[in-house]
Amino acid sequence: MFTTPTRPNDPSVVSFRQVSKSYGTGAGAVHALAEVDVDVRRGEFTAIMGPSGSGKSTFMNVAAGLDDVTSGGVFLDGQPLHTMDDTARTMLRRRQVGFVFQSFNLVPTLTVAENIVLPFQLAGHRVSPDEQQWIDHLVHVLGLTERIGHKPAELSGGQQQRVAIARALAPRPAIIFADEPTGNLDTRSSSEVLQLMRSAATEYGQTIAMVSHDPIAASYADRVLVLADGRVVADHGRLSPQQISQLLLTAEGVPA
Numbered sequence: 001m002f003t004t005p006t007r008p009n010d011p012s013v014v015s016f017r018q019v020s021k022s023y024g025t026g027a028g029a030v031h032a033l034a035e036v037d038v039d040v041r042r043g044e045f046t047a048i049m050g051p052s053g054s055g056k057s058t059f060m061n062v063a064a065g066l067d068d069v070t071s072g073g074v075f076l077d078g079q080p081l082h083t084m085d086d087t088a089r090t091m092l093r094r095r096q097v098g099f100v101f102q103s104f105n106l107v108p109t110l111t112v113a114e115n116i117v118l119p120f121q122l123a124g125h126r127v128s129p130d131e132q133q134w135i136d137h138l139v140h141v142l143g144l145t146e147r148i149g150h151k152p153a154e155l156s157g158g159q160q161q162r163v164a165i166a167r168a169l170a171p172r173p174a175i176i177f178a179d180e181p182t183g184n185l186d187t188r189s190s191s192e193v194l195q196l197m198r199s200a201a202t203e204y205g206q207t208i209a210m211v212s213h214d215p216i217a218a219s220y221a222d223r224v225l226v227l228a229d230g231r232v233v234a235d236h237g238r239l240s241p242q243q244i245s246q247l248l249l250t251a252e253g254v255p256a
């Protein structure tokens, strides 16, 4: 029915084909996503913006296979999430999706090193020498070498988020979803974290989709998507914070 799924060499990592997601039925139904057709392109850093309730979290949850669609097709790295069962989606997510959250979500009892290799352990996968080299490289470029044996509570917020980014990048997933990654950080740590995500896309070709309300954060992205009432109402290349603020003001006034 949906004929253009992504494949590993395709330019899209996530494809939405006429995706709708509703909560409830009848007059009281909420259409969190309404016939969304969009691709998240490989190697790009995409910002997903929009007012509260516009569907950003739903977009991310559906794209990551955490939530079912009501109708339409969702492809993640060429795999049709909408036809897969929970177990298959979980396996795919463990291999191909990294997450970075506002609240860092590190395991408090584990060291930095142990947190970073956690995705490998959850997938029941032993870290190969090549993967260990990559992890060592990430730890170095993310400035975590001195902190490798520390627990999260002994780190600043910015350092904790850098650990979360290392953990997300370590398995080289097809895509990293970042949900307000700078929401709990001061200005300086925010710009460090955003610059690191920017570099991950430019230098490693890492695909990143970031949900954010912040025009400054979104100005680091290659592409800015704006949702309103469950629809994509704007789709732009790189923009300045001022242009993004203006875009949000306009987009919020766009009828669904």
Ligand SMILES: Nc1ncnc2c1ncn2[C@@H]1O[C@H](COP(=O)(O)OP(=O)(O)OP(=O)(O)O)[C@@H](O)[C@H]1O
Binding pocket: 023, 024, 030, 031, 032, 050, 051, 052, 053, 054, 055, 056, 057, 058, 059
């Ligand atoms: N589990 C649910 N049950 C019912 N309605 C829901 C549920 N989850 C989300 N919604 C509704 O779907 C719409 C989109 O919600 P969503 O959380 O995706 O928006 P958002 O853009 O991420 O908002 P915010 O910026 O406030 O986090 C909202 O109207 C919300 O109330």
